[in-house]
Amino acid sequence: MRIKIHSPGMQSLLVDGGRRGHQHEGFCEAGPMDEEAYWWGNYLVANQAGSPCIEVIGELSLRCDKAGVIAATGRDVKLNVNHQNAQAYQTQWVKEGDEITLSSNxxxxxxxLFIGGNWQLPxxxxxxxxxxREQLGGLTNLGEGLKAGDEINIVSFDSPIPPNKPRHLAQRHWPNYDCQTPLNVIEGYQSDCFSAVAKRTFFSSEYQITSNINRMGYRLSGPKVQCEQKSMLSEAIHIGAIQIPSDGQPIVMMRDRQTLGGYPKLGCVDPLDVSRLAQAVPGESVSFTPIHSDNARARFLLHWQQRRRITGEVT
Amino acid sequence: MQPFGAIKHIVPVSIDSLMLYFNGPDMEVANTHCYQWALALSEARQQWPWLRECVPAYDSLMVVFDAHAVDMHQVYLALKDMAPKAPPRGEGSNAKKTLPVWYGAPEANDLTQVGEHTGLCVDEIVRLHSETTYKVYAVGFAPGFAYMGQTPKALHCPRLATPRKQVPKGAVAIADNQTAVYPSSSPGGWHLLGLCPLSLVDRDSHSAFLKVGDEVKFEAITEHAYRNHYAH
Structure with missing residues (x-):
């Protein structure tokens, strides 16, 4: 399979499971913003977990130069093959010359966008x-997004998916993107430096997603959270960490976050809820609720158990 | 969680991560403990397949583990079990390096704000910043970003209340008792003093020019010298 990009939309980035084990050298974790949608996509095209795909904001359009297997996932995802609506969260077979567009409502x-096979990428x-920000990775290895005219080679393998039995994720199992349900927070880091009043403000208020959101972090806006600790030594920042700068407006740290930082942190958004936050858009509001780390881990293990049940790995 | 040995404080971070903070009469000692532990953990990786990341900073070490395999209580016990075996001494680099700076370069000039925080004039800020020898305490934030300390007390200034969206590549910056150079353009919350023309990350090997333990001095250069440096 080879694809040729007609238009990358607002932004189309090549992402995979992330740059693991190099945070101590200053390289950010990277990886998909919406891990839930990403995990299912690789299953739907029978690629190994952690394989590359294209993360799209806006409308991506491309042409297939060969036949192959594709799948689309994400929030309110809309997949078209030759201007015909095609089912997302399901294996799709495409032919040479097919025109594909992918966008979100x-x-x-x-x-x-997932394509079955081995992606030939640096x-x-x-x-x-x-x-x-780090000027690395992607097709050119200069940290650039995909551009019109870019071509990507994907070496197909014998797909384990039988031609008449597409892999499919029932709609009830699609990722939950509801912003009404509060995001779970594991309290940690400098949480002891926040007064009971500050925590009550944070956990009982609604915070708006501002337009200042990107792969590094999401700036929220809402009632000010005061922290008694004003200055501290820079330290490692984990996925979902909730930083409170002195203006009191929370910043939730995402995949391309810097590895170290010096703003006090209240804790981390539950890894299972980071995908939901990643898919929230400016103007939507979110709220937070504390969860004990043991409960959060139990929820995580159950979630994975459910993934394996759905894929038939366990019964 | 009860601290032990050189660790003064252990806090949860997330379902798959713990933060260790180290003891010491001063930052120097705490920083040494921190790097000894980081080294010991990187050697323990063989027996501990669940160990994902180990991210040291000044006096802290974040341990990230595979939440499928272990929980934070098991990790705590594993760390505690390892503690009595004195971890090998982490020998950082201690090379002496000089970084040229065009102080007051228009793209990176917060000298007025720094003056307001510290009560110093521009010449004093430049003199204090460039006459001090700094030690690299941590590498991180971005590839090649070295946290250096400690700036003289008179130069201490807080971070920006709201971080900047874009700090230019090469910007020399200060915050609290730290100083650093931004290796590439990125968001940042520090006050800027000028621009450094050196490339801080090797394009091919991705290795950082500044390493933990290095002794670093800044040297004031003119705009002309800066532009010459950049051209080469």
Whole structure:
């Protein structure tokens, strides 16, 4: 399979499972913003977990130069093959010359395109992830997004998916993108430096997603959270960490976050809820609720158990 | 969680991560403990397949593990079990390096704000910043970004209340008792003093020019010298 990009939309980035094990050298974790949609996509085209795909904001259009297997996932995802609507969250077979477009019905949300096979891409420290800020990864290995005219080679393998039995994820199992349900927060880091009043403000208020959101972090706006600790030494920042700068407006740190930072942190958004936050768009509101780390881990293990049940790995 | 040995404080971070903070009469000692532990953990990787990341900073070490395999209580016990075996001494680099700076370059000039925080004039800020020898305490934030300390007390200034969306490549910056150079353009919350023309990350090997333990001095250069440096 080979594809040729007609238009990358607002932004189309090559991402994979992330650049693991190099944060101590300053390389960010990278990886998909919406891990839930990403995980299912690789299953639907029978690629190994952690394989590359395209993360899209806006409308991506491309042409297939050969036949192959594709799938689309993400929030309010809309997949068209030759201007005909095709089912997302399901294996799709495409032919040579097929025109594909991928977009989301909620402006600014991410959608993902998967293609079965081995993607021929340069890697840096074991990952093809594009990190614009670090100027590495992607097709050119300069951290650039995909451009019109770019071509990507994907070496097909004998697909384990029988031709008449597409892999399919029932709609009830699609990722939940509801912003009404509060995001779970594991309290940690400097949480002891926040007063009971500050925590009550944070956990009982609604915070708006501002337009200042990107793969590094999501700036929220809402009632000010005060922290008694004003200055601290820079330290490692984990996925979902909730930073409170002195203006009191939370910033939730995402995949391309810097590895170290010096703003006090209240804790981390539950890894299972990071995907939901990643798909929220400016103007939507979110709220937070504390969860004990043991409960959060139990929820994580159950979630994975459910993934394996759906894929038939366990019964 | 009960601290032990050189660790003064252990806090949860997430379902798959713990933060260790180290003891010491000063930052120097705490930083040494931190790097000894980081080294010991990187050697323990063989027996501990669940160990994902180990990210040291000044006096702290974040341990990230595979939440499928272990929980934070098991990790705590594994760390505690390892503690009595004195970890090998982490020998950082201690090379002496000089970084040229065009102080007050228009793209990176917060000298007025720094003056307001510290009460110093521009010449004093430049003199204090460039006459001090700094040590690299941590590498991170972005590839090649070295956290150096400690700036003289008179130069201490807080971070920006709202971080900037874009700091130019090569910007020399200060925050609290730290100083650094931004290796590539990125968001940042530090006050800027000028621009450094050196490339801080090797394009091919991705290795950082500044390493933990290095002794670093800044040297004031003119705009002309800066532009010459950049052209070469």
């Amino acid at each position: 909620s402006l600014g949300s991410k959608t993902y 890697t840096v420290l074991g990952s093809a992830c594009t990190v614009v």
